[in-house]
Amino acid sequence: MVEGDHMTESPRKSQLRHSFSQDDPAEFNIGVDFHVRRILPTGLRIHSPHIQAVLRALIRYYPGFDVQDIEISFIYPFKELFHYWEDLQYILRQGRDGGEDEVVMCNPDTGSKVRIFCGGPTYEHLETLLTAQPVRDAWEKLVQPELELYESGHASYDFLWLLFKPGDIVFAETRGIGKKLAGFVVMRVTHVSCNKTGSPQLEPHPADRWELALWNLAYDGGRLRRRAHTVYVHRFYGERAIADLPAFPIRFAPNQKKLREELIERGKRYHRIICDGQSHMRYNGSVIAEKAYHYQGEIIVDHQSYKLEALDSRSMEMPDISGEEPQDLRGEPLFSKFNDMECSAANELEPAQYLLLPAYVLGFALGKREWAIFDMDFVEDLVEDEIDPMTYLIMDSDKSELIEAAAGAPAQAQP
Numbered sequence: 001m002v003e004g005d006h007m008t009e010s011p012r013k014s015q016l017r018h019s020f021s022q023d024d025p026a027e028f029n030i031g032v033d034f035h036v037r038r039i040l041p042t043g044l045r046i047h048s049p050h051i052q053a054v055l056r057a058l059i060r061y062y063p064g065f066d067v068q069d070i071e072i073s074f075i076y077p078f079k080e081l082f083h084y085w086e087d088l089q090y091i092l093r094q095g096r097d098g099g100e101d102e103v104v105m106c107n108p109d110t111g112s113k114v115r116i117f118c119g120g121p122t123y124e125h126l127e128t129l130l131t132a133q134p135v136r137d138a139w140e141k142l143v144q145p146e147l148e149l150y151e152s153g154h155a156s157y158d159f160l161w162l163l164f165k166p167g168d169i170v171f172a173e174t175r176g177i178g179k180k181l182a183g184f185v186v187m188r189v190t191h192v193s194c195n196k197t198g199s200p201q202l203e204p205h206p207a208d209r210w211e212l213a214l215w216n217l218a219y220d221g222g223r224l225r226r227r228a229h230t231v232y233v234h235r236f237y238g239e240r241a242i243a244d245l246p247a248f249p250i251r252f253a254p255n256q257k258k259l260r261e262e263l264i265e266r267g268k269r270y271h272r273i274i275c276d277g278q279s280h281m282r283y284n285g286s287v288i289a290e291k292a293y294h295y296q297g298e299i300i301v302d303h304q305s306y307k308l309e310a311l312d313s314r315s316m317e318m319p320d321i322s323g324e325e326p327q328d329l330r331g332e333p334l335f336s337k338f339n340d341m342e343c344s345a346a347n348e349l350e351p352a353q354y355l356l357l358p359a360y361v362l363g364f365a366l367g368k369r370e371w372a373i374f375d376m377d378f379v380e381d382l383v384e385d386e387i388d389p390m391t392y393l394i395m396d397s398d399k400s401e402l403i404e405a406a407a408g409a410p411a412q413a414q415p
Contacts (some may be wrong), residue, residue, distance in 0.1 A: 004034055004035050004036040004037045005034070005035045005037065006033070006034055006035075007031075007032060007033055007034060007035055041075050041076040042075075042076040042134050043073055043074060043075045043076065044073065044074040044078065044081075044129075044132065044134065044135070045071050045072070045073050046071065046072040046073070046074070046129070047071060048125045048129075050118070050121050050122040050125045050126070051072075051122070051125050051126055051129055052067075052072055053117075053118070053122070054088070054091065054116055054118060054122060054126060055067050055072060055084075056068065057114055057115075057116045058084055058087055058088070058091075058105065058114060058116060059080070059084060060112075060114065060167065061166060061167035062080060062083075062166045062167065063166060063187050063188050064188055065080050065166075076134065076138060077138045077142055077143075078134075078135060078138055079161055079162075081135065082138070082139070082143050082162060083162070083165040083166070084165075085139075085143070087105055088126065088130060089130070090103070090105075091103050091105075091116060091118065091123075091126065092123060092126050092127055092130065095118060095119075095120075095122070095123035095126075096123055096127070101117065101118065101119055102115060102116065102117050102118075103115075103116045103118065104116075107167075109168055109169040109250065109352055110169075110350075110352045111350070111351070111352065142159060143159075143162065146159045146162055147162075149239065150163075150242070150252075153241055153242055153243065153252060154239040154240060154241055154242060155239065155240060155242050155245070156238075156239055156240075157200060157210075157233075157235055157236050157237070157240075158200045158201050160189070160200075160210050160233060161189050161191070161210070163242065163248070163249060164186045164189045164212060164247075164249070165186060165249075166186050166187060166188060166189075167185065167186065168185070168186050168249060168250075169183050169184065169185055169186075169249075169250055169352065169355060169356070170183070170184055170185075170186055170212075170214065170247045170248060170249050170250065171183060171184075171247065171248060171249075171250060171253055171259070171263075172184050172212075172214060172229065172231050172246060172247035172248075173231075173246055173247075174229075174358065174359050174360075175288060175358075175359065175360050175373070176288060176359045176360055176375050176376075176377075177285065177286045177288060177292065177375045177377070177378075180359045180375070181253075181259070181263065181359075182216060182263065182356075182357075182358060182359050183216065183250075183263060183352075183355035183356045184214035184215060184216045184229055184247070184356065185214060185215050185216070185338070185356065186212065186213075186214060187213040187214060187215055188212075188213045189210060189211070189212050189213070190210070190211045190213070191208070191209075191210055191211075192208065192209050192210070192211050192232075193205065193208050194207045194208055200235075204235065205235070206235055207234075207235070208234075208235040209232045209233060209234045209235060210232065210233040211230060211231075211232055212230065212231040212232070212233065212246075212247055213228070213230060214228070214229045214230070214231060214247065215227060215228050215229060216229060216356040216357070216358065217338065217341075217353065217356045217357055217358075218357075218358055219274045219275075219303050219343055220303075221304065222277070222342070222343055223340055223341060223342055223343055224340075224341045224342075224343050224353075224357075225340050225341075226338070231246045231247045232246070233245055233246055233247070260355065263354075263355050264351050264354045264355055265354075266357070266359065266376050266377075267349075267353070267354030267355060267356070267357035268349075268354050269376060269379070270357045270358060270361065270376055271343070271345075271349060271354065271357060272345060273301050273361060273379065274301065274303065274343060274361060275343040275344055275345050275347075276301075276345070277302070277304070278300055278301065278302045278305075279300070279301040279302075280298065280299075280300060280382055281298070281299050281300075281301055281363075281379050281380060281381065281382050282297070282298055282299070282379075282380045282381070282382045283295055283296065283297065283298075283299045283365070283374055283378055283379055283380065284296045284378055284380060285375055285377065285378025286375065286378070287365070287372045287373065287374065287375075288360055288372075288373040288374065288375055289372070289373065295365055295367065295368060295372070296367075297365065297366060297367030297368075298366040298367065298382060299363050299364060299365050299366060299372075299374060299379070300363050300364045300366065301361045301362070301363040301374070301379070302362070302363050302364060303361070303362045303363075305363075305364070306362035306363060306364070306371050307362075309371055310362070310371035338352075338353060338356065341353075358376075359375065359376050359377075360373050360374060360375055360376055361373075361374050361376060361379060362374070
């Protein structure tokens with residue numbers, strides 16, 4: 001595919017879309033008849049209203065890819081198409097073999113369902129797209145070998161984009177003691193090339209890397225909001241175990257079901273503790289810090305006061321992307337319920353929402369009389385007593401009154 005300008009006032013007939021089938025005996029010369037400004041990779045332009053309807057119903061979250069445009073375009077190696085390859089093949093089989101006029105697709109991560117209405121012409125057009133020669137070439141040379149590699153739990157560096165589909169939930173390492181995992185939503189994946197080539201296969205450099213733009217949920221001023229998180233996968237050679245990458249899809253996690261249940265349970269505890277504003281708890285474990293230390297004693301979980309008082313509070317600030325991707329591609333927000341939610345114990349979340357909550361809380365270590373970051377694995381419920389934890393705080397009375405006025409009296413976390 002090329003972009004440029006016709007050199008003559010009346011463009012050559014064979015270059016007009018409506019006259020492609022007409023003969024033009026005169027030789028067409030680049031530089032004489034046409035000035036090339038840019039050469040683009042092989043592309044596909046989707047004009048079929050049947051295929052467009054399927055894509056718009058199916059692709060509900062894909063930042064940077066516009067399925068609402070009049071003309072939907074895919075550029076080689078057709079990443080968006082192959083991210084939904086299995087779904088499209090399933091739709092095709094349901095129509096071709098099962099004669100279904102309606103197909104229901106379910107997102108295993110979020111539990112959301114999409115109904116796709118399609119008849120005979122839709123299946124015919126869809127089969128034409130999926131069997132088009134450029135698509136088949138990319139499938140056979142690039143995608144199929146990589147998917148076969150996934151079956152053994154391994155991946156290659158060059159085609160790592162295939163592993164990270166926007167809208168899917170992945171596990172990634174996060175702040176905590178030891179190798180701590182948390183759930184994140186994939187927003188986009190970009191290759192960062194030292195040689196500015198854009199492709200990991202062209203002029204590879206040892207310092208190349210993939211940049212994964214992710215987001216999760218975190219407490220902020222009484223609400224749960226999206227927080228950006230960036231993960232880099234540095235160039236490696238040969239194959240690498242997917243579960244050993246800094247981030248990986250849920251389906252590749254060892255003991256996937258058990259790990260998912262553990263993170264959801266941790267998210268429920270985070271939600272219960274944090275929504276109280278202040279929670280009087282007990283801690284027995286390592287405190288998260290540059291120089292970690294063991295602490296056993298009472299703590300006050302209080303994010304708002306931590307940000308007011310802690311000297312390193314700015315290091316905890318992450319970009320808020322709540323307004324960057326507020327809706328899905330159909331105008332009906334797929335992740336609207338994952339954004340700017342009131343944090344209330346009465347507002348029970350869904351499993352996928354709990355999965356996206358952090359692995360740590362912020363607060364004050366009463367025994368050490370200092371602000372700290374606490375690993376959720378070591379936060380325990382406290383046996384109720386009558387001691388007012390605010391009496392432990394070492395700060396002037398004005399600040400103490402400010403915290404009490406802003407956050408209210410410390411509350412015992414409810415089981």
